[in-house]
Amino acid sequence: MSISIYRGTVVYAAERDKLAAFPGANILVEDGFVKNVLKNLPEELAELPVQDYGNALIIPAFSDLHIHASQYAQRGIGMDKLLFDWLMDYTFPQETKFADLSYAKMVYDTLVADLIRHGTFHASIFTTIHYEASDYLFEKLAERGLYAYTGVVNMDCNSPEYLCETTENSLRNTERFLREHQGARTVQPILTPRFAPTCSETLIQGLGKLAKKYACGVQTHLVESIAEAAWTKDLFPGYRCEAAIYEQAGLLEYGPSVFAHVIFPTGEDIEILKKTKSISVHCPDATANIIAGIMPADALGKRELPIALGTDIGAGPGTAVYRQVSRAVQLSKLKAFFQPEGNGQLSFARAFYMATKEGGSIFDRVGSLEPGYRFNALVLDGLEDDFSPLTPEEKLERFCYGGDDRNIVARYLDGKLINP
Amino acid sequence: MSISIYRGTVVYAAERDKLAAFPGANILVEDGFVKNVLKNLPEELAELPVQDYGNALIIPAFSDLHIHASQYAQRGIGMDKLLFDWLMDYTFPQETKFADLSYAKMVYDTLVADLIRHGTFHASIFTTIHYEASDYLFEKLAERGLYAYTGVVNMDCNSPEYLCETTENSLRNTERFLREHQGARTVQPILTPRFAPTCSETLIQGLGKLAKKYACGVQTHLVESIAEAAWTKDLFPGYRCEAAIYEQAGLLEYGPSVFAHVIFPTGEDIEILKKTKSISVHCPDATANIIAGIMPADALGKRELPIALGTDIGAGPGTAVYRQVSRAVQLSKLKAFFQPEGNGQLSFARAFYMATKEGGSIFDRVGSLEPGYRFNALVLDGLEDDFSPLTPEEKLERFCYGGDDRNIVARYLDGKLINP
Numbered sequence: 001m002s003i004s005i006y007r008g009t010v011v012y013a014a015e016r017d018k019l020a021a022f023p024g025a026n027i028l029v030e031d032g033f034v035k036n037v038l039k040n041l042p043e044e045l046a047e048l049p050v051q052d053y054g055n056a057l058i059i060p061a062f063s064d065l066h067i068h069a070s071q072y073a074q075r076g077i078g079m080d081k082l083l084f085d086w087l088m089d090y091t092f093p094q095e096t097k098f099a100d101l102s103y104a105k106m107v108y109d110t111l112v113a114d115l116i117r118h119g120t121f122h123a124s125i126f127t128t129i130h131y132e133a134s135d136y137l138f139e140k141l142a143e144r145g146l147y148a149y150t151g152v153v154n155m156d157c158n159s160p161e162y163l164c165e166t167t168e169n170s171l172r173n174t175e176r177f178l179r180e181h182q183g184a185r186t187v188q189p190i191l192t193p194r195f196a197p198t199c200s201e202t203l204i205q206g207l208g209k210l211a212k213k214y215a216c217g218v219q220t221h222l223v224e225s226i227a228e229a230a231w232t233k234d235l236f237p238g239y240r241c242e243a244a245i246y247e248q249a250g251l252l253e254y255g256p257s258v259f260a261h262v263i264f265p266t267g268e269d270i271e272i273l274k275k276t277k278s279i280s281v282h283c284p285d286a287t288a289n290i291i292a293g294i295m296p297a298d299a300l301g302k303r304e305l306p307i308a309l310g311t312d313i314g315a316g317p318g319t320a321v322y323r324q325v326s327r328a329v330q331l332s333k334l335k336a337f338f339q340p341e342g343n344g345q346l347s348f349a350r351a352f353y354m355a356t357k358e359g360g361s362i363f364d365r366v367g368s369l370e371p372g373y374r375f376n377a378l379v380l381d382g383l384e385d386d387f388s389p390l391t392p393e394e395k396l397e398r399f400c401y402g403g404d405d406r407n408i409v410a411r412y413l414d415g416k417l418i419n420p
Numbered sequence: 421m422s423i424s425i426y427r428g429t430v431v432y433a434a435e436r437d438k439l440a441a442f443p444g445a446n447i448l449v450e451d452g453f454v455k456n457v458l459k460n461l462p463e464e465l466a467e468l469p470v471q472d473y474g475n476a477l478i479i480p481a482f483s484d485l486h487i488h489a490s491q492y493a494q495r496g497i498g499m500d501k502l503l504f505d506w507l508m509d510y511t512f513p514q515e516t517k518f519a520d521l522s523y524a525k526m527v528y529d530t531l532v533a534d535l536i537r538h539g540t541f542h543a544s545i546f547t548t549i550h551y552e553a554s555d556y557l558f559e560k561l562a563e564r565g566l567y568a569y570t571g572v573v574n575m576d577c578n579s580p581e582y583l584c585e586t587t588e589n590s591l592r593n594t595e596r597f598l599r600e601h602q603g604a605r606t607v608q609p610i611l612t613p614r615f616a617p618t619c620s621e622t623l624i625q626g627l628g629k630l631a632k633k634y635a636c637g638v639q640t641h642l643v644e645s646i647a648e649a650a651w652t653k654d655l656f657p658g659y660r661c662e663a664a665i666y667e668q669a670g671l672l673e674y675g676p677s678v679f680a681h682v683i684f685p686t687g688e689d690i691e692i693l694k695k696t697k698s699i700s701v702h703c704p705d706a707t708a709n710i711i712a713g714i715m716p717a718d719a720l721g722k723r724e725l726p727i728a729l730g731t732d733i734g735a736g737p738g739t740a741v742y743r744q745v746s747r748a749v750q751l752s753k754l755k756a757f758f759q760p761e762g763n764g765q766l767s768f769a770r771a772f773y774m775a776t777k778e779g780g781s782i783f784d785r786v787g788s789l790e791p792g793y794r795f796n797a798l799v800l801d802g803l804e805d806d807f808s809p810l811t812p813e814e815k816l817e818r819f820c821y822g823g824d825d826r827n828i829v830a831r832y833l834d835g836k837l838i839n840p
Binding site: 073074075076077078079080082103106107110285288289292293294317318326329330331333334336337338339345347348385386387388390394397398399400401402403404 | 493494495496497498499500502523526527530705708709712713714737738746749750751753754756757758759765767768805806807808810814817818819820821822823824
C-alpha cells in the first residue's frame, strides 16, 4: 500500500452548482487516486509523513476541451478581426507552417509546457492536416502523461489551396493516425473534421466508417456563427440540422463527441446532442473575440446538456482555463441582459464545475477530488492579502478572476509532482 | 542640459485610431520630457551613453480614470452578484473598515505598489468618506510622484447607516480635504460625490459652491445601470437628465469632469458631456461583471466625446489597464452584435489610445511619447516566441490580451527609473 497525505484546503465541485470546501483537510492518495478527504487522520496513518500546504487550496487540475495546438503561435494577435478574415489572414497561413516538423516541435513543446504551467492536464486538441506534426504532439502529450484526445484535421474543400487535401488523402492520413495510436495510454486519437464547410459529404461519411472500425470519437465545431451555420445549411441541404450531418454519418456512436461553441443550435441540434451524450464546449473569450457570440450556456444546461470550457487558443488569449471560468460567468450576465429569454446567469460554482469535472468526464476519473478520482491536482497560494482574509470559495474565485500561474505552487498528475 | 537616450521599439498612439511604431529608435529625454524620437543619433549626441532595450517595446505608461482604492481589498470576489447586492453585501461593509487608518494604510500601500507594478502612473481615484484614510492615500500617491486626482467620497442619503454622513459633515470634510491639499503637486484633490442616489440635492449644490471656491473638478458615476438611472430620475425629478444635476450645481466648470460608465446616456446627457468637455470612463470588465452592461463607446466616440479606460477596482478584477484595452475591443464586438444600431467595433489602436493619451488628457503632458510629453514610460519584453516573430503592433496587442506585469521590465516616471 502506497499512501501519500497532503494537507490544505481541499476545494472541488462534485455537482453542478456547488463547491465542496474542506479547510485544514488531509487528502489521502493511494497509487495515484484519491482515497479520502479527512479532517482528522485515523491512528493507523498518524505515523505517515504529511506534505502540509497550510492555508493553500488543493483543487482538481483543469480540463480544456477545445484547443487548436498550432494556433498557440498566433495567440493574442489579429483580435481586431472576425472569424472568416481571421482564418484567412492569420490562421490558415499559420497552419501551413506545420508541414515543417521542426517548426511544429518548437510550437508544440512550448504549448505542452504552457498547459502544464497553467494546470491543464486534460484536453481535447486540434492539430492541423499534417501527419508528422500531429504524431509528434500525440507522443509529446503521452510522454508527459497528460490526458488528451487529439487527431489530424480533415479539410478537403472550401479551404485555401495550400491547406486542402484530397478526400482520399485525408481519409488515408486519418486512418493511419488512428491505427498508429491505438493502445491504452493517457492520450487517445479522435476524429477531427475541422467544421462542416471544409469537409465534403464523402469525407464525413468516410470518417463515419473509420469511427466504427476504430470505435473512436469525434471533435469539431458546431453552429459557431450565423454565417457558418447558414453556409453549412447551403452546403448540406439534405440534413435537418448541422448536428445531423455527423449523426447520420455514424460519427456520434462511439464517443466522446466534442462540439465546440454551439452558439446558434436549433432545437434539432439540441435533441441530437442530448441523445448522443455529446459534450458542448463553451469558449467564452474566444467566441467573444472572433465571433462576437456567446454560447447560451445556461439555457443548454437547463436542457441537461453537458458543457465543458475551452480556451480555444488562438482565438482565446492564452491557456489559462481558470480565466475562462470567470469569463463564462461574466458573459452569461451579458447574454442574459441582451437576450433575456431563456438565458440566465451561470453561478461561479457551475463555471468551475464545467472547467473541471464536466470537462473531465470524457476521460477516466479526472476533474474532481472525490474518492476514486485520480489525484490530478493543483496547489494554489498567495491569493489572500494579509489585511483581508478570504473564505476558500473566495480564494478560488479571486484566482479565476485575477490570479495567474504564479499562484500555482505545486502540480500533481496521477499522484506525482510535475513541473512545466 | 541633461539628456538621456533610450533605444528600443517606440510605440504610442498620438491619435484615435492609429498606432505610431518606430523600431530601433532612439528616444531622447531631456529633464524628464521626451525631446525627440530619432532613427539615427545626430553627431553631437553620438558620445552620450545609450540605454539599449534591444527589441523591447517602449510605450507610454497607462492612465486609469476609475479606481475605487478601498475596493482593492475585495477584488475578484462577489462577482456572482449584480450592482445593488454587490454594494450591500461586499462593498459598503468593506468601505467602513477605512475608518481605521492602520487598515487603510495596509490596503493603500499595497494598491499603490500594484498600480506601479502594472504601469499605471496616471489615475483618478475614489477613496471613502473617511478623511484620514483619504489624506493618507493622497500623500502616498504624491510621495511616489504618480499623477492622480483623488478625493473623499460624499454620501449623505440612501446609504447604510454605518456609511452615511450628515450633509454638513460631508461638506466640511470635503472642504477640509480641498484646503489641505492645495498646491502644485502631481496629485490634485477632486470632488467625489459617489453617485446621484447617495447625494442629496443640498449636498450636490454645496459641492458646486466648493468647486467654484477651489476651482476644482469632479468625478462620479453616471447612468451606469437601468435601475440606477431610473432611481436617480425619481430622486431628482426637476432635472432633464442625470448629467444636468451636476451641471446645474456648477460642478462641471473648472475641470476635469470625470464620469464613470455612461452606459445609458440620453441625448441630453451627451450634449452636456460634450459642452462641458467632460471625459467618460469605460470600464469594460467591471460593468460586464456587476452591471451586465457595456458602454456604447464607439457610438459616443462618433459624437466626439473623449473616453478613457478604467479598471474600476474592485468590480474589475485587477489593476491592469492594458487588459481593459483588450476587453474594450472584445466587448465592443459583442455590443455591436447584440445592439447593432449605432454601435461599431473599436479598433485596437483606439482602445490603446483611450488607455494612454485620452485618459492622460486630464493631467499635464502624459500618456504619449510625442515630443513635449513627460517620459512616463514602460519597457515591455518577452512577448515574442523564438519561433514566431511579431510586428511591434502585434507585440503590443499580445501584451494587452495575454501579457502581465512580468513583461514590464522597466518603468520610467518623469524620466526616472522606478520600481513597485
